[in-house]
Amino acid sequence: MNSLDQFARDQLSARDAGNLRRQVVETASIDGVSVEREGRRLLAFCTNDYLNLSQHPAVKAAAVSAVQQYGAGAGASRLITGSHPLYAELERRLARLKGTEAACVFGSGYLANTGILPTLAGAGDLVLCDELSHSCIRTGASLSGADVVLFRHNDVEHVSQLLAEHRARHPRAVIATEGVFSMDGDLAPLAALSDIAQRYDAWLLTDDAHGIGVVGNGRGSAFVGGRAVDIPLQMGTLSKAVGGYGGYLCASGPVVALMHNRARTFIYTTGLPPSVVATAIAALDIIENEPDYAAGPLRKARLFTRLTNLPEAQSAIVPLMLGGADRTLAASRLLEQEGFLVIAIRPPTVPAGTARLRFTFSAAHADADIERLAGIVRERIMH
Numbered sequence: 182m183n184s185l186d187q188f189a190r191d192q193l194s195a196r197d198a199g200n201l202r203r204q205v206v207e208t209a210s211i212d213g214v215s216v217e218r219e220g221r222r223l224l225a226f227c228t229n230d231y232l233n234l235s236q237h238p239a240v241k242a243a244a245v246s247a248v249q250q251y252g253a254g255a256g257a258s259r260l261i262t263g264s265h266p267l268y269a270e271l272e273r274r275l276a277r278l279k280g281t282e283a284a285c286v287f288g289s290g291y292l293a294n295t296g297i298l299p300t301l302a303g304a305g306d307l308v309l310c311d312e313l314s315h316s317c318i319r320t321g322a323s324l325s326g327a328d329v330v331l332f333r334h335n336d337v338e339h340v341s342q343l344l345a346e347h348r349a350r351h352p353r354a355v356i357a358t359e360g361v362f363s364m365d366g367d368l369a370p371l372a373a374l375s376d377i378a379q380r381y382d383a384w385l386l387t388d389d390a391h392g393i394g395v396v397g398n399g400r401g402s403a404f405v406g407g408r409a410v411d412i413p414l415q416m417g418t419l420s421k422a423v424g425g426y427g428g429y430l431c432a433s434g435p436v437v438a439l440m441h442n443r444a445r446t447f448i449y450t451t452g453l454p455p456s457v458v459a460t461a462i463a464a465l466d467i468i469e470n471e472p473d474y475a476a477g478p479l480r481k482a483r484l485f486t487r488l489t490n491l492p493e494a495q496s497a498i499v500p501l502m503l504g505g506a507d508r509t510l511a512a513s514r515l516l517e518q519e520g521f522l523v524i525a526i527r528p529p530t531v532p533a534g535t536a537r538l539r540f541t542f543s544a545a546h547a548d549a550d551i552e553r554l555a556g557i558v559r560e561r562i563m564h
């Protein structure tokens with residue numbers, strides 16, 4: 182065998198040993214919540230399409246009509262000819278939703294964070310990240326070349342200590358966190374982080390991938406509790422509750438203009454297909470105009486936590502910590518036998534020893550299905 186394939190096999194067998202190997206499994210969506218996998222129909226409690234908007238007739242119609250009007254692809258990067266007219270509309274809508282002056286759409290959430298952080302911080306600067314922050318925040322921070330320091334999860338006191346200790350030696354500082362934590366479902370203490378950021382002249386960046394469309398009346402984690410927290414850098418994705426694909430940054434006019442000029446993941450990549458941008462606009466219409474529908478995922482998640490005696494859900498994501506990868510995989514298989522698709526989340530996605538089932542709830546889930554799922558979880562997994 183050649184050295185390249187040998188390398189790949191060695192790497193994979195190390196993962197096999199810890200039950201950590203990943204598999205790509207073909208999964209066809211039937212209606213968003215029901216999927217077909219390996220010939221079986223399963224009810225998915227693991228998608229991030231919290232409002233099932235990927236399947237919404239108005240959203241699909243908007244995509245089809247954009248293909249007919251503008252074609253299948255953007256044809257170039259946004260600074261060349263790829264910034265078709267739908268972009269301006271989407272960016273206006275995002276800025277309005279988030280209460281910022283401007284917005285900048287990127288190719289994906291991952292591209293957004295890996296472009297934003299290196300644009301704002303460089304060698305000699307400071308980036309503080311919550312230790313549970315998503316891979317793309319960590320990657321963006323390390324690409325920036327700044328000094329990266331992790332703070333304990335949601336520990337405002339620790340952030341304050343770190344700023345007191347390190348801030349003065351760095352010209353610029355960024356505090357990066359998730360608004361709704363993707364693997365834990367809890368909320369960041371944004372009001373306290375915003376206060377501290379202002380006290381130390383640090384720039385607060387929130388990743389609201391799991392907040393938009395779900396919490397804060399659909400406006401996201403900065404709006405939970407009805408009061409808008411002042412966050413100068415609100416990043417998120419169009420790939421989850423918004424039902425399509427893409428990422429965004431909502432910020433001031435100058436910051437957005439700087440992204441156009443400096444963010445490599447904005448400049449050197451092709452614009453999103455017009456249909457994808459149209460999808461997001463149609464989805465935002467629903468999020469803004471149907472608050473009752475947008476409240477669905479949280480209501481469903483809370484039904485589940487009530488029935489299983491878990492701490493009350495704060496978002497559409499409910500983790501059930503099982504610890505070991507083996508136990509978590511076994512629980513996931515048991516649920517699959519019962520007709521439910523719930524993925525085992527294992528290291529390195531989450532810290533060692535915290536493998537878990539991650540349940541996510543959609544406005545389209547039927548209460549009766551949640552009740553049956555909760556019964557099995559309570560009696561056969563949590564016992």
Ligand SMILES: *Cc1c(COP(=O)(O)O)cnc(C)c1O
Pocket residue numbers: 289290291292315317359363388390391418419420426427428
């Ligand atoms: C999914 C996710 C992303 C990446 O967004 P994509 O649009 O899927 O690339 C970024 N941050 C968090 C917290 C996420 O959960």
